[in-house]
Amino acid sequence: MAQRTVLFVLFDDVLSLDVSGPLEVFAAAETYRPGTYRIRTASLDGGPVRTSGGLTLVPDRALGDRLDAHTLVVPGGQGTRDPDPALTDWLRAHARTAERLVSVCTGSLLLAGAGLLDGRRATTHWAYCGKLARDHPEVAVEPDPIYVRDGQVSTSAGVTSGIDLALALVEEDLGRDIALGIARHLVVFLRRPGNQAQFSAQLAAQTARREPLRDVQRWITEHPEADLSVEALATRASLSPRHFARAFQHETGMTPGRYVDRVRLEHARRLLEDTTDGVEEISRAGGYGTPEAMRRAFVRTLGVSPAEYRRRFRPASTP
Secondary structure (H helix, E strand, O other): OOOEEEEEEOOOOOOHHHHHHHHHHHHHHHHHOOOOEEEEEEEOOOOOEEOOOOOEEOOOEEOOOOOOOOEEEEOOOHHHOOOOHHHHHHHHHHHHHOOEEEEOOOHHHHHHHOOOOOOOEEOOOHHHHHHHHHHOOOOEEOOOEOEEEEOOEEEEOOOOHHHHHHHHHHHHHHOHHHHHHHHHHHOOOOOOOOOOEOOOHHHHOOOOOOHHHHHHHHHHHHOOOOOOOHHHHHHHOOOOHHHHHHHHHHHHOOOHHHHHHHHHHHHHHHHHHHOOOOHHHHHHHOOOOOHHHHHHHHHHHHOOOHHHHHHHHOOOOOO
16 A cells, blocks of 8 residues: 555644544554555644643644645544634635545534535534534534544544544554554554444433432443343332333433443443354343344444454454
Protein backbone atom coordinates (compact mmCIF):
# COMPACT_ATOMS: atom_id res chain seq x y z
CA MET A 1 0.00 0.00 0.00
CA ALA A 2 1.33 3.45 -0.91
CA GLN A 3 1.97 5.75 2.01
CA ARG A 4 -1.13 7.71 3.00
CA THR A 5 -1.14 11.12 4.65
CA VAL A 6 -3.52 11.42 7.60
CA LEU A 7 -4.18 15.07 8.41
CA PHE A 8 -5.65 16.15 11.75
CA VAL A 9 -7.37 19.55 11.83
CA LEU A 10 -6.58 21.55 14.98
CA PHE A 11 -8.45 24.53 16.41
CA ASP A 12 -8.81 26.29 19.74
CA ASP A 13 -10.84 24.39 22.37
CA VAL A 14 -10.40 21.09 20.56
CA LEU A 15 -10.71 18.02 22.80
CA SER A 16 -7.19 16.64 23.14
CA LEU A 17 -8.25 12.99 23.28
CA ASP A 18 -10.20 13.37 20.04
CA VAL A 19 -6.86 14.16 18.43
CA SER A 20 -4.44 11.94 20.34
CA GLY A 21 -6.62 8.80 20.46
CA PRO A 22 -7.03 8.22 16.71
CA LEU A 23 -3.57 9.66 16.03
CA GLU A 24 -1.94 7.04 18.26
CA VAL A 25 -3.77 4.27 16.36
CA PHE A 26 -2.28 5.41 13.05
CA ALA A 27 1.11 5.95 14.70
CA ALA A 28 1.02 2.42 16.14
CA ALA A 29 0.28 1.06 12.68
CA GLU A 30 3.64 2.47 11.60
CA THR A 31 5.40 0.13 14.04
CA TYR A 32 3.71 -2.84 12.38
CA ARG A 33 4.02 -1.67 8.77
CA PRO A 34 6.57 1.18 8.42
CA GLY A 35 5.85 3.63 5.63
CA THR A 36 2.08 3.13 5.73
CA TYR A 37 0.99 6.47 7.15
CA ARG A 38 2.38 9.99 7.23
CA ILE A 39 0.68 11.80 10.13
CA ARG A 40 0.31 15.57 9.96
CA THR A 41 -1.48 18.23 12.01
CA ALA A 42 -2.58 21.67 10.83
CA SER A 43 -4.43 24.71 12.12
CA LEU A 44 -5.87 27.59 10.11
CA ASP A 45 -2.78 29.80 10.41
CA GLY A 46 -0.27 27.17 11.48
CA GLY A 47 -0.13 28.62 14.98
CA PRO A 48 -0.46 26.71 18.28
CA VAL A 49 -3.95 25.91 19.60
CA ARG A 50 -5.08 25.47 23.15
CA THR A 51 -7.22 22.43 23.92
CA SER A 52 -10.31 22.55 26.12
CA GLY A 53 -8.26 20.84 28.84
CA GLY A 54 -5.53 23.47 28.76
CA LEU A 55 -2.88 21.68 26.70
CA THR A 56 -1.14 23.54 23.92
CA LEU A 57 -0.76 21.69 20.62
CA VAL A 58 1.74 22.89 18.04
CA PRO A 59 0.67 21.90 14.50
CA ASP A 60 3.05 20.95 11.72
CA ARG A 61 1.73 23.63 9.40
CA ALA A 62 -1.19 25.77 8.30
CA LEU A 63 -4.17 24.49 6.39
CA GLY A 64 -3.28 25.33 2.81
CA ASP A 65 -5.07 26.30 -0.38
CA ARG A 66 -5.45 22.65 -1.28
CA LEU A 67 -5.83 19.38 0.61
CA ASP A 68 -2.86 17.06 0.18
CA ALA A 69 -4.07 14.26 2.43
CA HIS A 70 -5.69 10.89 1.87
CA THR A 71 -7.56 10.88 5.20
CA LEU A 72 -8.79 14.09 6.83
CA VAL A 73 -9.68 13.83 10.53
CA VAL A 74 -11.82 16.53 12.14
CA PRO A 75 -11.92 16.20 15.94
CA GLY A 76 -14.51 17.60 18.32
CA GLY A 77 -14.56 19.67 21.47
CA GLN A 78 -15.96 22.93 22.75
CA GLY A 79 -14.51 24.72 19.74
CA THR A 80 -17.13 23.12 17.51
CA ARG A 81 -20.00 24.90 19.26
CA ASP A 82 -19.16 28.34 17.86
CA PRO A 83 -16.57 27.55 15.19
CA ASP A 84 -14.39 30.00 13.38
CA PRO A 85 -16.21 30.77 10.09
CA ALA A 86 -12.88 30.54 8.29
CA LEU A 87 -12.51 26.92 9.39
CA THR A 88 -16.02 26.10 8.14
CA ASP A 89 -15.20 27.79 4.83
CA TRP A 90 -11.97 25.80 4.51
CA LEU A 91 -13.77 22.52 5.12
CA ARG A 92 -16.48 23.43 2.63
CA ALA A 93 -13.88 24.26 0.00
CA HIS A 94 -11.40 21.42 0.50
CA ALA A 95 -12.68 18.51 2.60
CA ARG A 96 -14.62 16.84 -0.23
CA THR A 97 -11.38 16.07 -2.02
CA ALA A 98 -10.23 13.73 0.77
CA GLU A 99 -10.53 10.07 -0.09
CA ARG A 100 -11.65 9.51 3.50
CA LEU A 101 -13.31 12.19 5.61
CA VAL A 102 -13.51 11.37 9.32
CA SER A 103 -15.01 13.18 12.30
CA VAL A 104 -14.57 12.38 15.96
CA CYS A 105 -17.24 13.27 18.53
CA THR A 106 -18.69 16.75 17.80
CA GLY A 107 -16.41 17.18 14.82
CA SER A 108 -19.50 16.07 12.92
CA LEU A 109 -21.04 19.47 13.74
CA LEU A 110 -18.23 21.11 11.78
CA LEU A 111 -18.78 18.76 8.84
CA ALA A 112 -22.52 19.36 8.90
CA GLY A 113 -22.00 23.12 9.10
CA ALA A 114 -19.90 22.91 5.94
CA GLY A 115 -22.61 20.89 4.15
CA LEU A 116 -20.48 17.76 4.05
CA LEU A 117 -23.06 15.49 5.69
CA ASP A 118 -26.05 16.47 3.56
CA GLY A 119 -27.95 13.36 2.50
CA ARG A 120 -25.70 11.10 4.56
CA ARG A 121 -26.07 8.95 7.65
CA ALA A 122 -24.03 10.22 10.57
CA THR A 123 -23.62 10.12 14.33
CA THR A 124 -22.00 12.24 17.03
CA HIS A 125 -21.68 12.35 20.80
CA TRP A 126 -24.98 11.25 22.33
CA ALA A 127 -25.47 14.65 24.01
CA TYR A 128 -25.36 16.42 20.63
CA CYS A 129 -27.34 14.04 18.41
CA GLY A 130 -30.48 16.11 19.00
CA LYS A 131 -28.71 19.33 18.10
CA LEU A 132 -27.23 17.81 14.95
CA ALA A 133 -30.68 16.59 13.87
CA ARG A 134 -32.41 19.91 14.66
CA ASP A 135 -29.81 22.16 13.08
CA HIS A 136 -29.25 19.97 10.04
CA PRO A 137 -32.46 18.11 9.09
CA GLU A 138 -30.85 17.06 5.82
CA VAL A 139 -28.54 14.74 7.81
CA ALA A 140 -29.84 11.26 8.76
CA VAL A 141 -28.67 11.22 12.39
CA GLU A 142 -28.22 7.80 14.02
CA PRO A 143 -27.89 8.33 17.79
CA ASP A 144 -27.03 4.78 18.85
CA PRO A 145 -23.94 3.53 16.95
CA ILE A 146 -20.42 4.35 18.12
CA TYR A 147 -19.52 5.14 14.52
CA VAL A 148 -21.24 5.31 11.15
CA ARG A 149 -19.59 4.89 7.76
CA ASP A 150 -21.38 6.26 4.70
CA GLY A 151 -19.27 6.16 1.59
CA GLN A 152 -16.11 8.22 1.99
CA VAL A 153 -17.44 9.91 5.14
CA SER A 154 -17.16 8.35 8.59
CA THR A 155 -18.46 9.91 11.81
CA SER A 156 -17.95 8.68 15.35
CA ALA A 157 -19.58 9.24 18.71
CA GLY A 158 -17.97 10.46 21.92
CA VAL A 159 -14.21 10.57 22.49
CA THR A 160 -12.95 6.96 22.64
CA SER A 161 -15.17 5.87 19.75
CA GLY A 162 -12.71 7.76 17.56
CA ILE A 163 -10.19 5.07 18.48
CA ASP A 164 -12.66 2.38 17.41
CA LEU A 165 -13.19 4.11 14.08
CA ALA A 166 -9.45 4.55 13.52
CA LEU A 167 -8.95 0.83 14.21
CA ALA A 168 -11.62 0.02 11.63
CA LEU A 169 -9.82 2.20 9.07
CA VAL A 170 -6.48 0.54 9.83
CA GLU A 171 -8.13 -2.87 9.45
CA GLU A 172 -9.45 -1.77 6.08
CA ASP A 173 -5.94 -0.74 5.03
CA LEU A 174 -3.73 -3.36 6.69
CA GLY A 175 -5.94 -6.24 7.77
CA ARG A 176 -7.54 -7.64 10.91
CA ASP A 177 -4.40 -8.99 12.58
CA ILE A 178 -2.64 -5.63 12.64
CA ALA A 179 -5.77 -3.83 13.89
CA LEU A 180 -6.13 -6.37 16.72
CA GLY A 181 -2.44 -6.06 17.55
CA ILE A 182 -2.77 -2.28 17.84
CA ALA A 183 -5.87 -2.61 20.02
CA ARG A 184 -4.02 -4.95 22.38
CA HIS A 185 -1.00 -2.64 22.42
CA LEU A 186 -3.17 0.35 23.34
CA VAL A 187 -5.13 -1.77 25.85
CA VAL A 188 -8.48 -0.82 24.38
CA PHE A 189 -11.61 -2.82 23.64
CA LEU A 190 -10.74 -5.12 20.77
CA ARG A 191 -12.51 -3.53 17.84
CA ARG A 192 -15.99 -2.67 19.01
CA PRO A 193 -18.32 -3.02 16.03
CA GLY A 194 -19.60 0.29 14.71
CA ASN A 195 -23.24 -0.59 15.31
CA GLN A 196 -22.62 -1.25 19.00
CA ALA A 197 -24.66 1.14 21.14
CA GLN A 198 -22.82 4.14 22.59
CA PHE A 199 -23.69 2.93 26.10
CA SER A 200 -23.49 -0.40 27.86
CA ALA A 201 -26.70 -1.40 29.59
CA GLN A 202 -25.34 -0.20 32.92
CA LEU A 203 -24.40 3.19 31.46
CA ALA A 204 -27.44 3.58 29.23
CA ALA A 205 -29.80 3.05 32.13
CA GLN A 206 -29.79 5.45 35.02
CA THR A 207 -29.01 4.04 38.43
CA ALA A 208 -32.25 3.63 40.33
CA ARG A 209 -32.73 5.84 43.37
CA ARG A 210 -34.30 3.19 45.55
CA GLU A 211 -32.07 0.49 47.01
CA PRO A 212 -34.39 -2.45 46.11
CA LEU A 213 -34.30 -1.42 42.45
CA ARG A 214 -30.54 -0.91 42.51
CA ASP A 215 -30.23 -4.41 43.98
CA VAL A 216 -32.30 -5.74 41.09
CA GLN A 217 -30.03 -4.00 38.58
CA ARG A 218 -26.97 -5.61 40.17
CA TRP A 219 -28.71 -9.00 40.28
CA ILE A 220 -29.52 -8.85 36.58
CA THR A 221 -25.91 -8.04 35.71
CA GLU A 222 -24.50 -10.80 37.91
CA HIS A 223 -27.07 -13.47 36.97
CA PRO A 224 -28.00 -13.13 33.28
CA GLU A 225 -28.82 -16.85 33.17
CA ALA A 226 -31.49 -16.59 35.89
CA ASP A 227 -35.24 -16.16 35.56
CA LEU A 228 -35.37 -12.43 34.82
CA SER A 229 -39.06 -12.12 34.09
CA VAL A 230 -40.87 -9.08 35.46
CA GLU A 231 -42.61 -11.33 37.97
CA ALA A 232 -39.34 -12.81 39.28
CA LEU A 233 -37.63 -9.42 39.48
CA ALA A 234 -40.64 -7.86 41.17
CA THR A 235 -40.50 -10.55 43.84
CA ARG A 236 -36.84 -9.68 44.50
CA ALA A 237 -37.82 -6.03 44.90
CA SER A 238 -40.81 -6.90 47.10
CA LEU A 239 -43.15 -5.10 44.73
CA SER A 240 -46.09 -6.14 42.61
CA PRO A 241 -45.16 -6.80 38.95
CA ARG A 242 -47.11 -3.79 37.75
CA HIS A 243 -45.62 -1.46 40.37
CA PHE A 244 -42.12 -2.82 39.76
CA ALA A 245 -42.27 -2.39 35.97
CA ARG A 246 -43.54 1.17 36.31
CA ALA A 247 -41.01 2.12 38.99
CA PHE A 248 -38.07 0.51 37.17
CA GLN A 249 -38.77 2.40 33.95
CA HIS A 250 -39.39 5.66 35.81
CA GLU A 251 -36.12 5.47 37.75
CA THR A 252 -33.83 3.98 35.09
CA GLY A 253 -35.35 5.32 31.87
CA MET A 254 -35.58 1.79 30.49
CA THR A 255 -38.10 -1.03 30.75
CA PRO A 256 -36.99 -4.14 32.68
CA GLY A 257 -37.20 -6.21 29.51
CA ARG A 258 -34.98 -3.90 27.50
CA TYR A 259 -32.44 -3.73 30.34
CA VAL A 260 -32.33 -7.53 30.57
CA ASP A 261 -31.92 -7.82 26.79
CA ARG A 262 -28.92 -5.48 26.83
CA VAL A 263 -27.24 -7.17 29.78
CA ARG A 264 -27.63 -10.61 28.22
CA LEU A 265 -26.29 -9.45 24.87
CA GLU A 266 -23.23 -7.85 26.49
CA HIS A 267 -22.58 -10.98 28.57
CA ALA A 268 -22.80 -13.23 25.52
CA ARG A 269 -20.53 -10.94 23.52
CA ARG A 270 -17.86 -11.01 26.21
CA LEU A 271 -17.96 -14.81 26.32
CA LEU A 272 -17.66 -15.01 22.54
CA GLU A 273 -14.68 -12.65 22.61
CA ASP A 274 -12.85 -14.00 25.66
CA THR A 275 -13.54 -17.76 25.73
CA THR A 276 -13.71 -20.76 23.45
CA ASP A 277 -17.02 -21.91 24.95
CA GLY A 278 -19.48 -23.27 22.42
CA VAL A 279 -22.47 -21.28 21.23
CA GLU A 280 -24.88 -23.64 22.99
CA GLU A 281 -23.05 -23.24 26.30
CA ILE A 282 -22.92 -19.45 25.92
CA SER A 283 -26.61 -19.27 25.08
CA ARG A 284 -27.40 -21.03 28.36
CA ALA A 285 -24.96 -18.89 30.37
CA GLY A 286 -26.44 -15.76 28.82
CA GLY A 287 -30.01 -16.69 29.65
CA TYR A 288 -31.14 -17.26 26.07
CA GLY A 289 -31.88 -20.93 26.56
CA THR A 290 -31.20 -21.96 22.97
CA PRO A 291 -28.63 -21.01 20.33
CA GLU A 292 -31.45 -19.95 18.01
CA ALA A 293 -32.80 -17.44 20.54
CA MET A 294 -29.30 -15.98 20.95
CA ARG A 295 -28.80 -15.87 17.18
CA ARG A 296 -32.03 -13.89 16.73
CA ALA A 297 -30.93 -11.39 19.41
CA PHE A 298 -27.53 -10.89 17.77
CA VAL A 299 -28.93 -10.48 14.27
CA ARG A 300 -31.61 -8.08 15.49
CA THR A 301 -29.21 -5.87 17.45
CA LEU A 302 -25.78 -6.25 15.87
CA GLY A 303 -26.64 -7.44 12.39
CA VAL A 304 -24.43 -10.56 12.64
CA SER A 305 -24.81 -14.08 13.99
CA PRO A 306 -22.90 -15.14 17.15
CA ALA A 307 -20.53 -17.26 15.03
CA GLU A 308 -19.77 -14.35 12.72
CA TYR A 309 -19.35 -12.01 15.69
CA ARG A 310 -16.79 -14.36 17.21
CA ARG A 311 -14.94 -14.68 13.91
CA ARG A 312 -14.64 -10.92 13.61
CA PHE A 313 -13.93 -9.87 17.16
CA ARG A 314 -12.20 -12.66 19.11
CA PRO A 315 -8.42 -12.18 19.06
CA ALA A 316 -6.48 -15.03 17.53
CA SER A 317 -4.44 -15.43 20.74
CA THR A 318 -7.46 -16.19 22.93
CA PRO A 319 -6.73 -19.46 24.73
